[in-house]
Amino acid sequence: MPHFAPSRAKTTIPSKPPGNRILISDDHPFDGVDFAPNARVVSRFKQEVVPVNPLRSLDPEKFYLISDRTVYEELWMLPTRAIKEIIGGIIAKFQEIHRIDIFALSILSNHYHLLVRAPYGNLSEFEQDVNREIAKRVNRHTGRRGSLWARRFSAQPAPEEVDVLDALLYVVTNPVHHGLVNHPRLWPG
Numbered sequence: 001m002p003h004f005a006p007s008r009a010k011t012t013i014p015s016k017p018p019g020n021r022i023l024i025s026d027d028h029p030f031d032g033v034d035f036a037p038n039a040r041v042v043s044r045f046k047q048e049v050v051p052v053n054p055l056r057s058l059d060p061e062k063f064y065l066i067s068d069r070t071v072y073e074e075l076w077m078l079p080t081r082a083i084k085e086i087i088g089g090i091i092a093k094f095q096e097i098h099r100i101d102i103f104a105l106s107i108l109s110n111h112y113h114l115l116v117r118a119p120y121g122n123l124s125e126f127e128q129d130v131n132r133e134i135a136k137r138v139n140r141h142t143g144r145r146g147s148l149w150a151r152r153f154s155a156q157p158a159p160e161e162v163d164v165l166d167a168l169l170y171v172v173t174n175p176v177h178h179g180l181v182n183h184p185r186l187w188p189g
Contacts, residue, residue: 060121063103063158065167066114068131071150075109076138079189086141087112090133098126103164104171107189108178113171115164127153 058064070076077083087107091114095102100123104115118126135148158164170177175187 058118058121058123058155059157060117060119063115063117063164063167064123065156065158065170066116066123066127066153067111067156068127068153069111069150071147073110073150076142076144076148077107077112077189078109079107079187082141083107083138084189086137087134090137091130094126094129094133098122098129100126104168106171106174106187108175108180109189113174115158115167115171123155127155 077087084107091102091105094100098118099120101117101119102114103117104113106113116123116126131149131153138148139145156167158167172184175181175189176184181187
């Protein structure tokens with residue numbers, strides 16, 4: 001999904017050249033084009049818009065359902081004792097550092113879910129640290145190399161109390177939903 005998404009554009013946005021850049025020449029004025037706040041415009045004569053991952057505006061008062069999935073949905077996080085200690089230790093360490101409130105956690109073999117609240121508005125930093133360390137340690141433990149995560153984590157807000165309850169049930173019953181066990185307490189992860 002491109003991060004450069006003009007709304008109500010009066011002009012035609014040129015097609016993307018090779019790479020991750022959109023070049024706009026003087027033939028395409030900026031009038032009527034709304035650029036994402038994370039876009040960077042360089043030069044007066046040849047404008048270059050470089051899309052980057054936008055900073056997420058996460059409300060510290062809200063609860064969020066966090067999900068992240070491994071590359072190609074490969075089973076790198078089988079809930080062995082060692083993997084549970086690695087992932088649990090990393091999450092506990094960064095929960096304390098970033099002062100994140102964690103209400104539910106489920107680690108499946110190819111993804112994990114967290115129900116959290118970040119009272120200091122630092123959920124992105126927490127996830128960046130957690131995912132970096134999990135990737136490094138799981139790679140070392142399994143002898144694999146390369147990226148562990150398929151994409152950036154998703155953070156779905158749970159604005160109402162009923163949404164928080166739904167998210168909690170989703171996290172806790174996820175192994176049952178995937179047919180891995182018959183009851184959540186039977187899942188070792």
